[in-house]
Amino acid sequence: MIDATHDAARRSCVASANGHPDFPLQNLPLGIFAPQGEAKRPGTAIGDSVLDLAGAVAAGLLTGAAAEAVAACRDGTLNALLGAGAAPRQALRAQLSALLAEGADAEAALGPLLHEADRCKLHLPARIGDYTDFYAGIQHATNVGALFRPDNPLLPNYKHVPIGYHGRASSIVPSGTALRRPNGQRKPAAETEPSFGPSRNLDYELELAIWIGPGNALGEPIGIGQAAGHIAGYGLLNDWSARDIQGWEYQPLGPFLAKNFGSTISPWIITPEALAPFRVPQPARPAGDPAPMAYLWDEDDQENGALALELEVWLMTPGLAKAGLPAHRLSLGDARGLYWTPAQMVAHHACGGCNLQPGDLLGSGTISIPGGDGSLLEISQGGRKPLELPSGETRRFLEDGDEVTLRARAVREGFASIGFGDCTGRILPAP
Amino acid sequence: MIDATHDAARRSCVASANGHPDFPLQNLPLGIFAPQGEAKRPGTAIGDSVLDLAGAVAAGLLTGAAAEAVAACRDGTLNALLGAGAAPRQALRAQLSALLAEGADAEAALGPLLHEADRCKLHLPARIGDYTDFYAGIQHATNVGALFRPDNPLLPNYKHVPIGYHGRASSIVPSGTALRRPNGQRKPAAETEPSFGPSRNLDYELELAIWIGPGNALGEPIGIGQAAGHIAGYGLLNDWSARDIQGWEYQPLGPFLAKNFGSTISPWIITPEALAPFRVPQPARPAGDPAPMAYLWDEDDQENGALALELEVWLMTPGLAKAGLPAHRLSLGDARGLYWTPAQMVAHHACGGCNLQPGDLLGSGTISIPGGDGSLLEISQGGRKPLELPSGETRRFLEDGDEVTLRARAVREGFASIGFGDCTGRILPAP
Numbered sequence: 131m132i133d134a135t136h137d138a139a140r141r142s143c144v145a146s147a148n149g150h151p152d153f154p155l156q157n158l159p160l161g162i163f164a165p166q167g168e169a170k171r172p173g174t175a176i177g178d179s180v181l182d183l184a185g186a187v188a189a190g191l192l193t194g195a196a197a198e199a200v201a202a203c204r205d206g207t208l209n210a211l212l213g214a215g216a217a218p219r220q221a222l223r224a225q226l227s228a229l230l231a232e233g234a235d236a237e238a239a240l241g242p243l244l245h246e247a248d249r250c251k252l253h254l255p256a257r258i259g260d261y262t263d264f265y266a267g268i269q270h271a272t273n274v275g276a277l278f279r280p281d282n283p284l285l286p287n288y289k290h291v292p293i294g295y296h297g298r299a300s301s302i303v304p305s306g307t308a309l310r311r312p313n314g315q316r317k318p319a320a321e322t323e324p325s326f327g328p329s330r331n332l333d334y335e336l337e338l339a340i341w342i343g344p345g346n347a348l349g350e351p352i353g354i355g356q357a358a359g360h361i362a363g364y365g366l367l368n369d370w371s372a373r374d375i376q377g378w379e380y381q382p383l384g385p386f387l388a389k390n391f392g393s394t395i396s397p398w399i400i401t402p403e404a405l406a407p408f409r410v411p412q413p414a415r416p417a418g419d420p421a422p423m424a425y426l427w428d429e430d431d432q433e434n435g436a437l438a439l440e441l442e443v444w445l446m447t448p449g450l451a452k453a454g455l456p457a458h459r460l461s462l463g464d465a466r467g468l469y470w471t472p473a474q475m476v477a478h479h480a481c482g483g484c485n486l487q488p489g490d491l492l493g494s495g496t497i498s499i500p501g502g503d504g505s506l507l508e509i510s511q512g513g514r515k516p517l518e519l520p521s522g523e524t525r526r527f528l529e530d531g532d533e534v535t536l537r538a539r540a541v542r543e544g545f546a547s548i549g550f551g552d553c554t555g556r557i558l559p560a561p
Numbered sequence: 562m563i564d565a566t567h568d569a570a571r572r573s574c575v576a577s578a579n580g581h582p583d584f585p586l587q588n589l590p591l592g593i594f595a596p597q598g599e600a601k602r603p604g605t606a607i608g609d610s611v612l613d614l615a616g617a618v619a620a621g622l623l624t625g626a627a628a629e630a631v632a633a634c635r636d637g638t639l640n641a642l643l644g645a646g647a648a649p650r651q652a653l654r655a656q657l658s659a660l661l662a663e664g665a666d667a668e669a670a671l672g673p674l675l676h677e678a679d680r681c682k683l684h685l686p687a688r689i690g691d692y693t694d695f696y697a698g699i700q701h702a703t704n705v706g707a708l709f710r711p712d713n714p715l716l717p718n719y720k721h722v723p724i725g726y727h728g729r730a731s732s733i734v735p736s737g738t739a740l741r742r743p744n745g746q747r748k749p750a751a752e753t754e755p756s757f758g759p760s761r762n763l764d765y766e767l768e769l770a771i772w773i774g775p776g777n778a779l780g781e782p783i784g785i786g787q788a789a790g791h792i793a794g795y796g797l798l799n800d801w802s803a804r805d806i807q808g809w810e811y812q813p814l815g816p817f818l819a820k821n822f823g824s825t826i827s828p829w830i831i832t833p834e835a836l837a838p839f840r841v842p843q844p845a846r847p848a849g850d851p852a853p854m855a856y857l858w859d860e861d862d863q864e865n866g867a868l869a870l871e872l873e874v875w876l877m878t879p880g881l882a883k884a885g886l887p888a889h890r891l892s893l894g895d896a897r898g899l900y901w902t903p904a905q906m907v908a909h910h911a912c913g914g915c916n917l918q919p920g921d922l923l924g925s926g927t928i929s930i931p932g933g934d935g936s937l938l939e940i941s942q943g944g945r946k947p948l949e950l951p952s953g954e955t956r957r958f959l960e961d962g963d964e965v966t967l968r969a970r971a972v973r974e975g976f977a978s979i980g981f982g983d984c985t986g987r988i989l990p991a992p
Contacts, residue, residue: 259690260731265814285812290755291746295814296727296821300691300916301779310780312913315722315854324721326854326912348732348823349741351992375913381716383696383726384815390727390915392779423746423757481757482743482806483992484821485731561782561914 132406135227138546142230143237144244146177151539152549153177158226159398159551160208160219160363162253165245170206170253173245175398175551176230180250183222185243191229191236196222207257208399212343212362213488216402219343219362223403252306252397256341256489258299261393262479263337263369263493265293268469270496273508289419292426292470292478294495297369298390302491304397305553309370311530311560312391316374328560329372331513332528336443336504336536338465338494339365339395340472345487352480354428357473358435360486363399364472366536366553367493370394373507373527395491396536396553404548408540409434413466425481426474435471439550440464440539441497443504448531449521457535458519460509463502465538468494530559563837566658569977573661574668575675577608582970583980584608589657590829590982591639591650591794593684596676601637601684604676606829606982607661611681614653616674622660622667627653638688639830643774643793644919647833650774650793654834683828685735687772687920692733692824693910694768694800694924695725699900701927704939720850723857723901723909725926728800729821733922735828736984740801742961742991743822747805759991760803762944763959767874767935767967769896769925770796770826771903776918783911785859788904789866791917794830795903797967797984798924801825804938804958826922827967827984835979839971840865844897856912857905866902871895871970872928874935879962880952888966889950891940894933896969899925961990 134140135156141148142155153159153175163173163180172183187197199218202210211219229236265271268288275283287293303309311332317324343362346352352360369389376388412432421427428435441463450458470478475492496504503509506527509517513526528534538550565571566587572579573586584590584606594604594611603614618628630649633641642650660667696702699719706714718724734740742763748755774793777783783791800820807819843863852858859866872894881889901909906923927935934940937958941948944957959965969981 260729262817263814287746287748287755287809287812290748291810293810293814294817296729296817298691298727298915299730300918300921301914303779310914313782313856314913315718317718317721324718324854326856329913348734349989349992351744372913378718379722379724380813380815381718382811382815383694383724384811384813386693386725386727387909387913387915391913423755425744425757478818482745482760482803482818482822483732483741484729484818487731490731558780561780 135223136407136545138544141232142176143232143234144177144179144230146179150177152551154546154548155227155230156546157400157404157548158223159400159404160211161255161398162206162208163250164253166249172200172203172208172211174226175247178247179244180247182243182245189239189243191239192225194221196225207489208255209257209489212256212341213345215344216359219401220403223401252304254302254304255397255399258302258489258491259487261297261299261302261491262294263297263495264475265495266468266470266475267495267497267504269467269500270498270504270508273498273503277512292475295384297393301390302393302395305394307394308556308558309392310558312372312375312387313560314372314375314387315378317378318374324378329375331373332557333371333373333506334528334534335369335371335496336441336463337367337369337496339367340475340492340494341365341399342486342490343488346480346485348485349483351483352477354426354431354473354477357476358431360476361402361472363401364405365399366396366538366550368394368534368536368553368555369493394553394555396551398551400550405437405540407542407545408438410436410438410466412436412471422474426477431471431473435473436468437465438540440541442537444535446533447519447521447523447529449523450519453521455520461502461504463497463499463504465497467497467499528557530557532557566654567838567976569975572663573607574663574665575608575610575661577610581608583982585977585979586658586661587977588831588835588979589654590831590835591642592686592829593637593639594681595684597680603631603634603639603642605657606678609678610675611678613674613676620670620674622670623656625652627656638920639686640688640920643687643772644776646775647790650832651834654832683735685733686828686830689730689733689920689922690918692728692730692922693725694728694926695723695906696926697723697899697901697906698926698928698935700898700931701929701935701939704929704934708943723906726815728824732821733824733826736825738825739987739989740823741989743803743806743818744991745803745806745818746809748809749805755809760806762804763988764802764804764937765959765965766800766802766927767872767894768798768800768927770798771906771923771925772796772830773917773921774919777911777916779916780914782914783908785857785862785904785908788907789862791907792833792903794832795836796830797827797969797981799825799965799967799984799986800924825984825986827982829982831981836868836971838973838976839869841867841869841897843867843902853905857908862902862904866904867899868896869971871972873968875966877964878950878952878954878960880954881950884952886951892933892935894928894930894935896928898928898930959988961988963988
């Protein structure tokens with residue numbers, strides 16, 4: 131629902147928020163932060179600052195259901211707030227929008243509660259009970275399938291089933307955490323025996339992260355009409371992938387060590403309310419595609435269930451840094467590259483009775499569009515066409531010291547643009 | 562290490578423990594239980610009773626590191642005790658073995674701390690952060706592969722890679738929890754279009770459960786020589802599987818909804834100390850099989866890393882119950898059907914840097930041996946040869962109302978046999 135909190139004319143008393151590419155007054159994302167040397171607590175990003183939400187409750191600046199939901203987050207996670215559903219989240223947004231507006235009464239009281247974002251540590255926003263990765267980027271599935279099966283890139287189930295698999299929750303890290311290149315077994319086609327060592331084909335994957343709010347009881351499916359109500363917000367996910375390990379291990383039960391050495395998420399949860407102006411119809415299925423089955427079909431979801439987001443991937447390398455060159459943009463994509471909506475992923479996940487819980491994380495699958503590939507595997511066509519960088523370096527896959535940054539931005543004429551904040555990770559050498 | 566706690570001559574002051582098939586004085590498994598109407602707390606099974614370990618600490622009957630590790634389990638889970646490693650667990654065993662021995666001084670003080678097991682509720686013993694399912698039962702992998710590829714049942718990676726995949730932690734339930742048959746998409750070969758509805762090919766899988774004790778930091782592999790030290794104990798796992806849903810959804814990323822509607826575990830953690838007399842050499846690899854790679858090879862693990870356990874699956878059906886007939890034994894197997902040791906699974910899981918955490922659960926994969934199949938898929942040969950029951954009923958796969966019980970028993974001449982306790986679940990109709 132679009133309301134006064136989305137008015138592009140609203141300005142914040144936090145000067146850096148006005149015109150901020152990610153965090154203007156119209157965004158108000160939720161996260162967990164720690165000011166230098168202090169304990170973790172809930173916060174919201176506003177311009178170049180972070181507002182201490184627990185402090186705002188203590189100071190009496192937040193009231194009612196919003197204050198209760200923030201106060202319930204005592205353990206340094208947002209799980210309680212996410213699980214409380216839309217009502218307190220919306221009340222919190224309305225109160226924050228008023229509190230942080232230009233000329234608001236509380237401006238003086240806010241001072242001690244605002245921290246410079248650069249001096250804060252951002253943590254995982256929630257305790258992630260389970261993490262599931264979907265495969266809903268149809269162009270990505272097609273591109274990857276074509277590398278192996280040029281004549282028949284998409285498997286027969288793809289347009290019927292929102293394909294997904296369970297991922298590893300323990301190794302999900304917040305943006306800014308460096309990760310070691312994994313060792314593992316790999317057997318390239320050119321070699322007759324498998325060997326063990328550092329992955330030679332390390333890749334990133336550009337994905338949307340979907341945070342679960344209220345859960346469902348085991349054995350109780352979630353209807354497609356209710357599914358969006360179980361989503362508490364969105365972020366970015368880099369599903370780092372060791373392609374050579376994956377190629378050797380993944381039959382018959384799917385990816386395992388190729389992806390569980392680390393996954394990076396952006397630390398701010400962008401709420402469904404902040405994204406309300408940027409909802410768009412689910413892109414029309416090409417003629418001949420099967421209609422979604424009844425448990426996946428909802429008229430409102432078809433008309434408003436997709437998100438229009440510009441997605442970018444940036445690469446910084448040791449060579450670019452040495453040459454004093456800026457990061458190189460690898461791709462410009464769009465979240466409309468997803469064949470299934472987030473609500474369809476939720477309804478599918480629960481259709482057999484699997485219980486989702488507050489703070490669970492879904493990945494959308496890698497999002498590619500024509501000309502905007504979401505992985506190096508696609509950009510380099512399986513490593514066959516190395517990418518040339520302005521530094522003279524080339525890349526088939528990632529090298530040690532490379533840093534990948536994902537960005538997302540919602541843009542619509544007549545509305546303030548909002549961004550997701552960076553999802554950044556750097557690769558360290560293998561142990 | 563075999564010590565005085567394993568002495569077969571030791572008798573307990575709890576009379577029902579002496580000669581008990583599962584829980585004699587030589588077992589002393591760890592769990593979380595609640596006496597009727599009371600809060601969850603750590604306990605140990607002794608005969609037909611459960612000893613309240615938190616109460617024993619409060620009464621001063623346990624001391625030192627053992628008492629501290631029990632006392633740290635304040636949240637109704639054993640995670641703190643599991644994470645504390647072998648020393649306090651071994652100290653606890655030694656103290657419990659003395660405390661519960663026949664003629665021990667504390668016999669009077671024990672009375673109020675002993676609860677009838679039948680009147681207690683057994684909970685999940687730990688908060689399971691992540692659950693991983695391996696595929697180490699080579700006979701099972703061969704049997705299942707042969708259903709699809711008669712000439713080439715095992716894929717080329719099988720004897721090099723301990724194949725595994727991530728499962729769903731939220732839907733793991735303790736023995737005795739009924740589960741609903743899942744709805745889902747399925748497309749049998751005989752049908753041209755997929756459809757949605759209750760699974761028609763619902764199955765069980767007999768697996769060993771492996772509980773992780775101390776974890777490892779992200780990016781820090783666990784050497785094979787240290788891997789056994791990261792295992793806190795063992796149990797039974799029924800990895801319920803909807804074969805029709807699995808067949809349609811699992812390409813290319815593995816099982817998802819086919820297995821995440823529920824997994825049942827036995828509630829008692831059987832410690833490595835209790836199982837010390839039952840360790841056996843890893844069965845010799847057939848001539849021509851590749852040697853394990855260096856990161857998976859340890860001499861002690863090869864000589865002592867496998868477990869000799871008799872494994873049973875029992876089926877109770879509405880028809881058997883109506884006819885007054887007992888449960889029917891579906892199979893008698895052996896844990897030596899595993900191609901990889903538990904330590905190899907741990908070392909492989911962490912070899913790329915993935916962080917394991919206390920309370921994480923590993924499944925071994927379905928264990929079959931010739932004549933002792935671990936699933937109905939194998940017993941009925943993919944549903945083609947229905948099983949006939951003494952009630953006159955037949956089973957290709959499980960019907961509503963069927964109850965499956967897994968049992969495990971360690972037997973060795975000169976030692977008291979110990980059991981794992983039941984792992985039972987009943988199937989309810991689909992929603």
